[in-house]
Amino acid sequence: MTQVENDPQGSQEILAAMHPHTGRAHIVGITGSPGSGKSTLVARLTRVFRERGHRVGIVAVDPSSPFSGGAVLGDRIRSRDLAGDDGVFFRSAASRASLGGLSAATADHISLLDACGYDRICVETVGAGQSEVEIAQHAHTTVVLQVPDAGDHVQTLKAGILEIADILVVNKSDLPGADSTAAMLRAMLEVGGESGDGEEAAWNVPVLRTDARAGIGVDEVVDAIEDHVAYLRASGRLRCQEFSRAEQRLESALASALLHRLLSVVGEARVAAAADAIVSREIDAHSAAGELIAHMDVLRGTPPTHHVTEA
């Protein structure tokens, strides 16, 4: 796995060889604000999955997750709890990769766990902005965690959070406000649901309450995940998900391969010179990109008649 992260070129053969063995795992995304108890819930879900005979892979995209080891004040006990069980595999994808790198690396990690026979894969990401959209791309089932709103501060529910949630969980349900938060979420789901198209058999997003630290309500979350698996299969949505995931991975692989080729043909010095010209306001990024691509074509001897950049 470390090879996949550090040597994307050399590991392509491994990924290619593994690919036929993938597609069997159910991928569960768990997302929520920092402090909502994602890691604790993941550890609890893992234990229940294990009890039910599944092999569990965990990918922590959140750099603050104790699973990733990146937390400054993290409670590592939760992950230590599960260590030594060879039916459980942890992996952090908390790379500081550039544009799109995080997403591509996560997809590769998931594929490898899948190929190795882990049939339930939990992907933990901090739920905010772009990461949310990404988790929804990777996961079959997206579980969104909320914490009870004590009512003192207006908890701004992020726009789009209801759209990506397949299962809503109010964690830390021992805290005050759990009832009203769950009720508020249900009300918002009802409002949102009206605008949806009534054609296809709809999935009713359940709002569950857990106290992950005490292990309360976790079985119900696993039940809901398994219900969602069955729904995806029966409705044909699984196939749609797989297709759009394949498109995403293809696009990312194409962008990476095309960029690498341009760099190797044109040379890093010329790309650096173009960046310098952007800094000194001689040219803008889009125009500089067009010039570099045209230069690559000249070097590669592409006939100008077939030149379609301007199309």
Place this chain on the structure above:
Amino acid sequence: MTQVENDPQGSQEILAAMHPHTGRAHIVGITGSPGSGKSTLVARLTRVFRERGHRVGIVAVDPSSPFSGGAVLGDRIRSRDLAGDDGVFFRSAASRASLGGLSAATADHISLLDACGYDRICVETVGAGQSEVEIAQHAHTTVVLQVPDAGDHVQTLKAGILEIADILVVNKSDLPGADSTAAMLRAMLEVGGESGDGEEAAWNVPVLRTDARAGIGVDEVVDAIEDHVAYLRASGRLRCQEFSRAEQRLESALASALLHRLLSVVGEARVAAAADAIVSREIDAHSAAGELIAHMDVLRGTPPTHHVTEA
């Protein structure tokens, strides 16, 4: 601006024409967890900047920001407060764009505001995972908001948050725990500072306390931002920042242009067929990308002797 978002191809001319007029604005990134009071602080900072004679652009990348209008329960009053002042321009970049799209759109928004003479640009993003890294790429000065930790729950400070912070702000300093949170942050900065290289004149990250709702401590944050501007200029770091930002934008423009070209040469049907083959496990994404690129070369008549994909 909407044109830049919705018609990236057609707007390239505008961006190219604007580029020579950019590079004058100081870009301030404001990041923090949901509920940390980012939007309120941005509104307060904007007012102080205006009092000091600056024109202020605001780009809200956070979809939950009231500036972006995407909040379900957001308090819009804060943004309405500033409406009607033509020295202030709001813009939401809360697009649901795919891979890297958010980042590229944000960069374009910033450039346009810059070219239009807004000399202080506040970019508000929810601080989590990848978004943080992105804001640090866009901003000259990154302000990280924290809320007081009442000590009841262990607030996991995200790894990497100290690395990207140029200014740390403990907002809602009227709440209990503000003192201890500020002290903890200072202690963590001291520990982190020891591992840094002692060569260059270092910037000492200030830890400030604000009550943005009441407008307390905001002047000090603006002072710290202006100090940081002076430091960046004097140390030569501004030029380094500009270069790495130009590299990022160039890479993103290259990836986008190369992908568009491949699509137009090879055709969408063939790309969709490749995605189908990935779903049915006939081929993996990396290999499929290689085949599509080879096919594009054949269609464009590129001599095979110049073929360097395998290099």
